[in-house]
Amino acid sequence: MAALIAQRIAQAIIVLFVVSVLAFVLSTQIGDPVASILGLQATPADRLELRERLGLDQPWPVRYLTFVGNVLRGELGVSYITQRPVAELIVQRLPATFELAGVALLFSLGVGLPIGIYAAINRGHWSADAILSLSVIGVSVPTFVIAILMIFVFSVTLGWLPSFGRGQVVQLGWWTTGLLTPSGLQALIMPAAALAVSQVALVARLVRAEMIEVLRADYIRFARARGLKPRVIHLSLALRNTLIPVITVSGIQLGFLFAFAVVAEAVFQWPGIGLLFLQALGSTDVPVISAILLLTAAFFVAINTIVDLLYAVVDPRLRAGGLTGRPAGA
Amino acid sequence: MADQTEPRPRLRDSELLRAFLDSTQAMIAFILLTLLIMAVLLAPFIALTNPYDLATLDLMNSRLPPVWIDGGEWPYVLGTDSQGGDMISLILYGMRTSLLVGVLAVALSVTIGTILGLISGYYGGWAGTIIMRAADVQFTFPAIILALLIGGLAKGVLTPTAQAQFAIPMVVLALGISHWPHFARLVRGAVLVERSKDYVAAARLAGRGPFTIMRRHLLPNVVNPIAVLATLDIAFAVMGEATLSFLGFGLPPTEPSLGTLIRSGYNYLFSGEWWLVIFPALALMVLVVAVNLFGDWLRDALNPQLR
Numbered sequence: 001m002a003a004l005i006a007q008r009i010a011q012a013i014i015v016l017f018v019v020s021v022l023a024f025v026l027s028t029q030i031g032d033p034v035a036s037i038l039g040l041q042a043t044p045a046d047r048l049e050l051r052e053r054l055g056l057d058q059p060w061p062v063r064y065l066t067f068v069g070n071v072l073r074g075e076l077g078v079s080y081i082t083q084r085p086v087a088e089l090i091v092q093r094l095p096a097t098f099e100l101a102g103v104a105l106l107f108s109l110g111v112g113l114p115i116g117i118y119a120a121i122n123r124g125h126w127s128a129d130a131i132l133s134l135s136v137i138g139v140s141v142p143t144f145v146i147a148i149l150m151i152f153v154f155s156v157t158l159g160w161l162p163s164f165g166r167g168q169v170v171q172l173g174w175w176t177t178g179l180l181t182p183s184g185l186q187a188l189i190m191p192a193a194a195l196a197v198s199q200v201a202l203v204a205r206l207v208r209a210e211m212i213e214v215l216r217a218d219y220i221r222f223a224r225a226r227g228l229k230p231r232v233i234h235l236s237l238a239l240r241n242t243l244i245p246v247i248t249v250s251g252i253q254l255g256f257l258f259a260f261a262v263v264a265e266a267v268f269q270w271p272g273i274g275l276l277f278l279q280a281l282g283s284t285d286v287p288v289i290s291a292i293l294l295l296t297a298a299f300f301v302a303i304n305t306i307v308d309l310l311y312a313v314v315d316p317r318l319r320a321g322g323l324t325g326r327p328a329g330a
Numbered sequence: 331m332a333d334q335t336e337p338r339p340r341l342r343d344s345e346l347l348r349a350f351l352d353s354t355q356a357m358i359a360f361i362l363l364t365l366l367i368m369a370v371l372l373a374p375f376i377a378l379t380n381p382y383d384l385a386t387l388d389l390m391n392s393r394l395p396p397v398w399i400d401g402g403e404w405p406y407v408l409g410t411d412s413q414g415g416d417m418i419s420l421i422l423y424g425m426r427t428s429l430l431v432g433v434l435a436v437a438l439s440v441t442i443g444t445i446l447g448l449i450s451g452y453y454g455g456w457a458g459t460i461i462m463r464a465a466d467v468q469f470t471f472p473a474i475i476l477a478l479l480i481g482g483l484a485k486g487v488l489t490p491t492a493q494a495q496f497a498i499p500m501v502v503l504a505l506g507i508s509h510w511p512h513f514a515r516l517v518r519g520a521v522l523v524e525r526s527k528d529y530v531a532a533a534r535l536a537g538r539g540p541f542t543i544m545r546r547h548l549l550p551n552v553v554n555p556i557a558v559l560a561t562l563d564i565a566f567a568v569m570g571e572a573t574l575s576f577l578g579f580g581l582p583p584t585e586p587s588l589g590t591l592i593r594s595g596y597n598y599l600f601s602g603e604w605w606l607v608i609f610p611a612l613a614l615m616v617l618v619v620a621v622n623l624f625g626d627w628l629r630d631a632l633n634p635q636l637r
Contacts, residue, residue, distance in 0.1 A: 015467045030486065133355070136626065140618040142569040144576050145611045148596060152604055163600075259472030266577050277475075278577060281482030293479070300470045 008308055012301045019297035023290035024067045027077070028060070030286050071294060077287035079280075086291045089276060095175045096166055097272030100264065101257040103192040108199035108257075109250060115200070116207025117242075121234055123212060131204065138201025143260050147194040147267035154190060162187050164269040191268045195260060199253055206249060211242045251307040255300050356631070359623035366617060370426045377419035378405060381586045396605050409605040411595075417605060420586055421613045427587035428617070431501050432567035436560050438506025443513020444556065448544045450514065451521025462518065465511035473508040477570055480504035481579035494582055501580045505570045509563060516559060520552040554632045561625035565618045572614055588614040 155163035167183035178184025262274030280288035408417035450458035574580030575589025595607030
């Protein structure tokens with residue numbers, strides 16, 4: 001187990017190293033920090049002085065190390081566009097994205113689990129087949145299309161829900177939350193639901209596949225032979241073993257929700273990290289782009305490492321060898 | 331998906347055909363796909379207006395609603411856009427671009443992934459390690475973010491004329507690069523299984539070079555799983571193109587694709603001209619559903635264990 005942990009952490013470090021080099025190259029090759037800080041009217045002497053002050057005249061390995069050191073201290077540079085520290089921008093936007101992705105995860109598990117269980121228990125019945133076909137549609141509709149359709153129905157036609165923004169938010173220390181006000185909750189429903197639709201379909205399909213597998217096991221057949229009620233067999237014996245992969249997969253799902261939040265945030269003008277990323281991309285605001293790149297990589301590496309280790313905790317066969325047993329489709 | 335890496339006897343065509351005729355889902359998906367592809371290929375002949383040819387547009391016919399709503403006019407069944415372009419024609423041309431981008435992007439992923447997968451599986455060693463590590467690194471990163479990054483940075487670096495000129499290649503590149511590791515893993519897994527088998531050793535002893543062994547003996551083992559993954563990946567690439575274009579980091583408005591149509595139509599959603607965005611969105615859904623259903627069926631049909 002210790003060797004496995006060491007191996008996973010080594011791998012995580014490699015990933016972070018590669019992404020940090022990428023972010024560093026981005027920030028040195030695209031755009032000119034001197035020009036963007038001083039403007040075009042600056043004198044050559046001023047430029048030279050700023051170059052030295054920023055350390056831009058150093059050889060690149062030194063500059064890379066300085067870059068990493070700054071990142072580790074939380075100094076992510078200054079946005080070219082807003083002229084404010086990137087770290088401040090990110091901290092400001094983080095709560096919105098986390099609330100969106102978190103509520104979307106709750107939606108996708110809360111709806112996907114029961115649907116998957118139903119489809120597995122009633123396999124072969126027309127209603128279960130219909131659910132399976134519907135789930136194909138669920139994974140086939142891009143998030144932004146679902147978002148647009150929702151806006152068309154609930155904002156434009158019915159006028160029930162706001163089509164943009166976060167509503168009224170409450171400040172809790174540095175965290176801003178929309179979960180405590182009626183308008184904040186109203187504004188959260190559509191983005192979270194739009195984000196959750198494809199994940200609902202994925203969860204339902206996964207739960208169905210796992211549960212069908214479990215229902216074939218010998219101990220389930222013995223339980224049936226013993227005359228236990230189907231309810232007990234399904235919900236207490238089978239479900240427990242189905243949930244193990246689902247719990248680990250939901251970790252990966254949180255990552256995907258985080259990634260696709262970019263799309264939902266763009267449609268609903270949700271003031272989160274994703275919208276910040278798109279705005280930065282649109283204006284080639286390199287410090288913001290590379291900071292978000294690093295943050296995303298760190299977040300995904302953390303999730304993947306935890307999920308891999310969870311697999312090993314759950315399935316002892318994975319502890320000795322490598323991690324080849326992890327399903328590639330997860 | 332571990333079973334995909336195992337060797338599998340090649341299926342006789344008759345068996346595949348029988349599986350096909352047995353499955354209503356496959357039939358529906360196949361008919362839908364054939365209709366869509368035919369409509370898209372015949373677009374220049376059946377379309378009322380051509381978005382690339384301004385002479386076919388008539389501003390007198392602009393902003394017509396669908397025919398079943400007051401003010402709608404034949405033959406513009408689904409209405410017209412602000413320049414008098416017929417919605418059905420726009421969707422056909424848009425789907426053409428979307429499918430072209432999707433197929434080219436997948437072709438790029440398959441090419442990169444297969445070559446790197448073969449190299450890393452057959453030779454192993456440090457080259458193989460580096461390739462698979464690169465794939466691992468990329469796997470930890472969501473493909474859509476990577477594609478956005480490539481598309482967005484290309485926009486920042488290229489001049490506007492170059493952007494317009496290289497719009498399609500840039501999107502193909504962004505989507506193609508973001509998905510190669512899937513194919514590399516698939517191919518590598520299959521090659522690792524086959525490499526140690528006697529017939530490969532025999533071929534080597536008979537003096538066949540590595541290139542011939544890879545092409546004649548290793549590659550045929552992965553054709554089926556590659557076909558399945560590539561089909562499903564076209565659905566991903568079509569959605570990816572639409573997402574990139576919708577967010578403004580894909581194709582420009584001058585190049586109508588389903589994504590750019592939805593993007594430009596979205597501006598009119600709140601002014602009541604809903605048909606400009608809803609119909610392209612539905613067209614995108616139908617296209618991706620058809621590809622996914624077909625891919626799902628292909629996966630089950632080529633994999634007897636799942637049947």
